[in-house]
Amino acid sequence: xxxxxxxxxxxxxxxxxxxxxxxxxxxxxxxxxxxxxxxxxxxxxxxxxxxxxxxxxxxxxxxxxxxxxxxxxxxxxxxxxxxxxxxxxxxxxxxxxxxxxxxxxxxxxxxxxxxxxxxxxxxxxxxxxxxxxxxxxxxxxxxxxxxxxxxxxxxxxxxxxxxxxxxxxxxxxxxxxxxxxxxxxxxxxxxxxxxxxxxxxxxxxxxxxxxxxxxxxxxxxxxxxxxxxxxxxxxxxxxxxxxxxxxxxxxxxxxxxxxxxxxxxxxxxxxxxxxxxxxxxxxxxxxxxxxxxxxxxxxxxxxxxxxxxxxxxxxxxxxxxxxxxxxxxxxxxxxxxxxxxxxxxxxxxxxxxxxxxxxxxx
Numbered sequence: 001x002x003x004x005x006x007x008x009x010x011x012x013x014x015x016x017x018x019x020x021x022x023x024x025x026x027x028x029x030x031x032x033x034x035x036x037x038x039x040x041x042x043x044x045x046x047x048x049x050x051x052x053x054x055x056x057x058x059x060x061x062x063x064x065x066x067x068x069x070x071x072x073x074x075x076x077x078x079x080x081x082x083x084x085x086x087x088x089x090x091x092x093x094x095x096x097x098x099x100x101x102x103x104x105x106x107x108x109x110x111x112x113x114x115x116x117x118x119x120x121x122x123x124x125x126x127x128x129x130x131x132x133x134x135x136x137x138x139x140x141x142x143x144x145x146x147x148x149x150x151x152x153x154x155x156x157x158x159x160x161x162x163x164x165x166x167x168x169x170x171x172x173x174x175x176x177x178x179x180x181x182x183x184x185x186x187x188x189x190x191x192x193x194x195x196x197x198x199x200x201x202x203x204x205x206x207x208x209x210x211x212x213x214x215x216x217x218x219x220x221x222x223x224x225x226x227x228x229x230x231x232x233x234x235x236x237x238x239x240x241x242x243x244x245x246x247x248x249x250x251x252x253x254x255x256x257x258x259x260x261x262x263x264x265x266x267x268x269x270x271x272x273x274x275x276x277x278x279x280x281x282x283x284x285x286x287x288x289x290x291x292x293x294x295x296x297x298x299x300x301x302x303x304x305x306x307x308x309x310x311x312x313x314x315x316x317x318x319x320x321x322x323x324x325x326x327x328x329x330x331x332x333x334x335x336x337x338x339x340x341x342x343x344x345x346x347x348x349x350x351x352x353x354x355x356x357x358x359x360x361x362x
Contacts, residue, residue, distance in 0.1 A: 028098065029061035029116070029199050029232070030084060033354065035093035037079050037256075051079040053256040054093070058357040059232055061098075061199055065362040066226050066233040068243040068264060070279065071253035077236045079256070081204050084234065085119055115145060118193035122205040124185035128177040134188060135173050138162075141195050161191040164229075165221045183214030190221055194229070201225065204236045219246045240279055244268045249337070249360040252276050255312045258331065258353070262338035263361050272340040274317045311342070319344060337361045 037052040053076075059067070069077050082088045083095060086102045095102050097113050105113055121127055128137055138158045141147070148154035159169045165187040177185055186206060193201055203222060207215040223246060225231045237243055243250055243264060250264040252275065260273040271277045310325040311317070317324065323343055331339045332348040339351055339359050351359070 027060060027062050028058060028096075030059045031094075031096040032057040032084075033094045033096065035083060035090045035095060037076075037083060037088065038091040050256050052076040052083065052090075054353060055080065055256075055258065056093075056354040056356055057251070059200060059234070060357075060362070061232075063362040064199075064226055064230045064232045065249065065360070066222070066235055066247045067360060068235045068237060068247035068250040069253060070237055070240055070243055070250055072238055072279070074255065075253040076256035077238075077253060078204055080253075081119070081202050081234070081236055085117060085202060086113070111145070115196045116199040117202065118196055118198040118200070119202040119204065120186070120189050120193060120206045123209055124182045124189060125177075125209070127189055128185065130177055133174055133176055134180075137177075137188070138192055138195065141192060145196060147195065157195060158191075161194045162188070164194055164224070165191045166217060167191065181214075182210045183217065186210055186214075186218055187221060190218075190225070194225065194231075197229075198231060200232045200234065202234045202236070205238070206235075207242060208237070208239070215242065222246055238279075240268055241283055248362055251356075251360075252279065257312055257328075258341060258356065259313065260338075260340045260342075261331075261356055262335065262359055266335065266338055272334060272338070272345065273313075273342050274319055274344075275313045276340075278316075331356065333359065 032055055035052060035055050036050065039049045039051055041047045041049075055076075069080055071077050079088075083090055086095075089103055097105065097109075097117075100109065102113065135158070138161070139154060142154045142157060148157055158173070162169045162172065167184065167187055172180060172184060172188065180188070190201075190206075201222070206222070207218050210218065219242060222233050222235065226233050233246075235243065235247055247264045249262065250267050251261045252259045252267070252273065254275050259275045260267060260271065267276060268280065271280050310323075310327055311320075311329055314320045314324040321343060329341050329343045329346075330350045331341050331353055332345040333339050333351045334345055334348055337359050339356065
């Protein structure tokens with residue numbers, strides 16, 4: 001499968017709505033092409049950390065899906081989200097929005113990008129200004145993007161967005177963030193994004209800081225946005241239990257590299273990569289005598305620094321072979337919707353990393 005792009009001319013476009021309507025006709029919403037992000041410690045330091053390593057990914061505008069990016073702390077999940085949102089720039093590779101590098105978008109194109117790609121962040125306490133009421137927090141995007149022609153229309157849009165995420169407008173409008181629960185604040189954050197009718201919602205650990213009783217509600221809200229509004233969700237988490245319940249497909253990252261990817265049901269129920277198995281073992285079990293990750297080797301000192309040679313998981317893997325320490329394994333296709341970067345499956349066909357998205361079901 002190959003991808004072709006036609007970048008529209010904006011020289012004759014007089015407002016962002018025209019740009020927005022023309023962009024929506026194109027099929028590929030966002031694309032990562034061999035994206036690498038390296039952080040260097042200090043201006044003169046030679047020490048560098050590769051947070052994301054040669055990742056390619058395509059998000060189709062015509063097939064809304066929920067894709068989970070999973071991994072432990074330091075795996076590169078949030079870096080991927082920050083790159084996708086345009087908050088930071090890649091060290092190598094390109095990030096394309098409807099065929100155009102996001103670092104080269106014009107002002108009107110960037111407005112369209114901000115409309116279509118929205119985010120819900122981890123901390124529902126920190127994302128709101130405590131000095132403003134919910135009304136003000138919701139009215140800002142309406143005003144900035146000129147979504148309503150009158151206060152009455154603006155109020156109707158706020159009511160609609162709040163109702164869509166399971167909140168009663170009369171219960172939250174007029175109140176300050178500190179007067180609301182964490183779950184209410186997080187759903188208001190989702191409602192604020194929904195006002196812009198995005199094509200993609202980047203949800204970075206959206207339930208990790210709310211009570212367990214509210215997690216199911218927020219996850220169901222995300223599924224509703226995907227099902228009823230046709231919004232794709234990029235769900236970032238370390239918690240594979242929530243990933244299993246909300247997502248269609250999953251990518252497992254370790255130190256910035258893709259370890260395994262495919263149908264979420266298959267990956268969670270029958271993990272192939274040793275690292276994915278370690279993550280599965282981190283899920284609590286009712287048997288108190290079962291120890292977490294007991295079949296895994298501990299990381300060696302210095303294992304997390306730099307890129308090194310070979311497989312990044314080699315020093316923690318119970319199945320490590322000599323070749324694992326010498327050359328990074330490619331992605332091996334195991335099933336129609338499954339791939340793993342592990343020499344345990346070297347008899348399987350190799351798939352190019354830029355074709356990873358073809359293995360992700362919608």
